[in-house]
Amino acid sequence: MTTNQASVNILGGGAVVPYITAWSSEQALPSPVVHRNRGIAYADESPVDRDQDSVLWARMSASPGVGRPQFKRIHVLRQRRSMRKLLCQVCGEPKVVRPDGTLFLLSQDEYDFAPWPEPVLTSNPPVCPPCARLSVGVCPHLRRHFVVIRARAFALAGVRGNLHVPALPHPVPVRAYTAYYGDPALRWTKASQLLMRVTDYDVIDIDAAT
Numbered sequence: 410m411t412t413n414q415a416s417v418n419i420l421g422g423g424a425v426v427p428y429i430t431a432w433s434s435e436q437a438l439p440s441p442v443v444h445r446n447r448g449i450a451y452a453d454e455s456p457v458d459r460d461q462d463s464v465l466w467a468r469m470s471a472s473p474g475v476g477r478p479q480f481k482r483i484h485v486l487r488q489r490r491s492m493r494k495l496l497c498q499v500c501g502e503p504k505v506v507r508p509d510g511t512l513f514l515l516s517q518d519e520y521d522f523a524p525w526p527e528p529v530l531t532s533n534p535p536v537c538p539p540c541a542r543l544s545v546g547v548c549p550h551l552r553r554h555f556v557v558i559r560a561r562a563f564a565l566a567g568v569r570g571n572l573h574v575p576a577l578p579h580p581v582p583v584r585a586y587t588a589y590y591g592d593p594a595l596r597w598t599k600a601s602q603l604l605m606r607v608t609d610y611d612v613i614d615i616d617a618a619t
Contacts, residue, residue, distance in 0.1 A: 428501035433476035448596025491534035499540035510559035562609035568600035
């Protein structure tokens with residue numbers, strides 16, 4: 410299975426493995442950065458290392474379905490792809506945009522940081538209605554601590570990653586950082602998650618997620 414194949418993996422016991430979940434066979438690839446063009450770059454950089462906004466991305470091997478799913482880890486490329494192409498974070502299919510809005514499934518903590526009607530900033534890609542209900546039904550944490558929103562207006566806002574500073578012989582990472590588009594520090598950030606800002610939405614019951 411490649412990162413271009415969309416699927417839901419269901420393990421013994423009914424555990425669902427979302428499309429964006431990292432597997433034990435998928436690991437961060439050591440890639441030191443260099444100072445170039447007023448920011449950071451890879452010495453052996455290829456087009457896939459940057460997105461449409463010229464943001465440098467962390468490298469990670471891709472072998473979904475191999476090994477064990479690691480539910481607390483997100484695969485860098487699949488999360489980025491799901492956000493940009495509006496793919497369901499669970500099944501990976503492009504069926505999330507509907508006439509009445511697009512569903513996002515948030516943790517309670519993520520929503521409580523800026524509750525309605527404030528804009529919501531999330532690293533969770535959208536989700537299709539069947540997968541939203543499936544996720545809530547099989548994930549112990551989500552059964553009690555989740556918020557479903559139906560969004561009418563949203564846009565990519567920036568990235569989360571590691572901020573670097575100039576040093577010799579190479580720039581060094583100093584801390585986790587949220588870099589919004591337009592932030593000069595974006596050139597010094599190695600991204601690991603793409604962020605979406607949702608500005609117009611309704612909070613709905615999971616049973617209304619159709």
